[in-house]
Amino acid sequence: MDSRMGDRLAGKTAIITGAANGMGRAHVLRLAREGAKVLATDVDKAGLNETVARATSLGGTAIGLEQDVTDGARWTEIVAEAEKQFGKLDILVNNAGILVLKPVEETTDEEWDRVQGINAKGVFLGIRAAVPAMQRAGGGSIVNISSIYGVIGAPSAAAYQASKGAVRLLTKASAVDLAKYGIRVNSVHPGVIETPMTTALLADPESTRAILSTTILERPGKPEEVSNVVLFLASDEASFVTGAEYLVDGGYTAQ
């Protein structure tokens, strides 16, 4: 990984959820390398410690706090902590998520509620908690991680797709509501990316073949390739971008 420091987010502060693994960790490292002070959160304490250690060793500023994104009271504490530690809040990346692969007819009430709770309600709680702090900061940028499965249908992921579709439209609704405060809200839709979430999927030659047959670039993506888009949306370079959906899928949805 390129470890050079830059200044595209100099003076900015960010909260990134689901930061202990996969793409969340990559987003922390990428944003910290561009000068953002990052409050990284996750339910996985050990993974979070590793993320913070890596960000620090790259010369970045990051702290880690345990957070379950379904807990509204904890969201209030996390936002207050970001303001306390770093003085303000400019950026929120709602990245935490879980995948349940089940056809709709086999999905249980508990699986449905758990997936919506983390993937959709967790994003809503994060946006709502961040707004007062971003108002105090004079504006901000919220980046919500949806999926290609928030845009198109696929077999055996009904609850997941419903949650990611909710994130897509919650993003647009929030962009409309929050523009008056100078807060931009956008969604990012990764295709198949190599993370712990897809390890089992990509270990199976048949499912890998199926994925690659529909991915124009003929390979899974790397977390850092998604981080580059998150970085752009988080930065002032995206000052005229809000309510938008960014596919980062190697062309998966292009045909």
Ligand SMILES: NC(=O)c1ccc[n+]([C@@H]2O[C@H](COP(=O)([O-])OP(=O)(O)OC[C@H]3O[C@@H](n4cnc5c(N)ncnc54)[C@H](O)[C@@H]3O)[C@@H](O)[C@H]2O)c1
């Ligand atoms: N990997 C892919 O191919 C892919 C594709 C499209 C979208 N996504 C989305 O990208 C995001 C990151 O996924 P990833 O592939 O890095 O997965 P991952 O499993 O590697 O990381 C997800 C992180 O979320 C955390 N998390 C789970 N439940 C939580 C909760 N209740 N509160 C706080 N943190 C919680 C996990 O501990 C983990 O660290 C997710 O929203 C996922 O749905 C992934």
